[in-house]
Amino acid sequence: xxxxxxxxxxxxxxxxxxxxxxxxxxxxxxxxxxxxxxxxxxxxxxxxxxxxxxxxxxxxxxxxxxxxxxxxxxxxxxxxxxxxxxxxxxxxxxxxxxxxxxxxxxxxxxxxxxxxxxxxxxxxxxxxxxxxxxxxxxxxxxxxxxxxxxxxxxxxxxxxxxxxxx
Numbered sequence: 001x002x003x004x005x006x007x008x009x010x011x012x013x014x015x016x017x018x019x020x021x022x023x024x025x026x027x028x029x030x031x032x033x034x035x036x037x038x039x040x041x042x043x044x045x046x047x048x049x050x051x052x053x054x055x056x057x058x059x060x061x062x063x064x065x066x067x068x069x070x071x072x073x074x075x076x077x078x079x080x081x082x083x084x085x086x087x088x089x090x091x092x093x094x095x096x097x098x099x100x101x102x103x104x105x106x107x108x109x110x111x112x113x114x115x116x117x118x119x120x121x122x123x124x125x126x127x128x129x130x131x132x133x134x135x136x137x138x139x140x141x142x143x144x145x146x147x148x149x150x151x152x153x154x155x156x157x158x159x160x161x162x163x164x165x166x
Contacts, residue, residue, distance in 0.1 A: 003039050003040045003041050004040040004041070004042060004063060005040070006040065007040055009040065009062070009063075010040035010041075010042065012061075012062075012063075013042050013061060013062070013063030013064075013065065014031075014042065016055070016056055016059070016061045016063070016065060017029075017030050017031070017042070017045055017065060019055050019056060020045070020047045020050075020054075020056040020065065020067065023047070023050060023051065023054035023055065023056050023057075023067075024047035024048060024049055024050035024051075024054065024056065024067060024068075025047060025048045025049045026045070026046075026047055027046040027047065027048050027068075028043075028044065028045065028046040029042070029043035029044050029045030029046060029064070029065075030043065030045050031043055042063055042064055042065075043064070044064040044066075045063075045064060045065045045066070046066050046068065047065070047066070047067045047068065048068045049068070049069075049070070050067040050068060050069050051069070052069055052080055052083060054067065057069060057084075058084050058085075058086075059086075060086050060088065060132065074099075074103065077103075078103065078106055078107060081107050081108070081109075082106075082107065082108045084130075085130055085131045086128065086130055086131050086132045087108045087109045087110060087128050087129035087130040087131075087132050088109065088110055088111070088127075088128035088132035088133065089109055089110065089111045089112070089113070089118065089128070090104070090107045090109035090111070090112045090113070091112075091113045091116075091117065091118075092104060092107075092112065092113070092114050092115070093115055094114075094115070097114070100114045100115070101114070108129055108130060109128065109129060110125075110126075110127045110128035110129045110132060110133065111125075111126065111127070111128070
């Protein structure tokens with residue numbers, strides 16, 4: 001696990017860890033790794049029994065923190081996944097690939113990984129839906145996202161102006 005990008009990022013993630021201690025049951029982590037006394041390191045942190053309205057369930061933390069919420073049915077899992085204003089990424093783990101594809105088509109997320117974690121070809125699009133991001137980058141979409149088109153017309157000889165009706 002690498003360091004977080006900046007001390008402010010570290011502080012933000014640690015503030016969510018503190019919030020999480022009152023919103024769920026801390027199973028693992030919750031602080032700095034013992035072998036890394038300096039730097040922006042947060043131990044992988046797991047909260048269980050988190051209610052869907054909890055901040056650590058509803059907000060994007062962007063750190064090694066997971067909020068686990070139990071569900072009974074596939075429909076309930078989809079409702080939990082979609083009942084947030086964010087939609088950057090979804091991860092689906094199952095032995096039933098057909099079922100995973102059906103679920104993936106209905107989850108409101110810009111990217112979905114099936115039986116995999118955040119590993120992608122950098123040429124593929126990256127981005128979220130809803131309040132997660134401003135579009136997609138990566139792949140052929142990058143050129144449109146980061147550029148403005150312009151047409152430049154040049155005459156390399158005498159200017160010929162057509163006259164209609166003449």
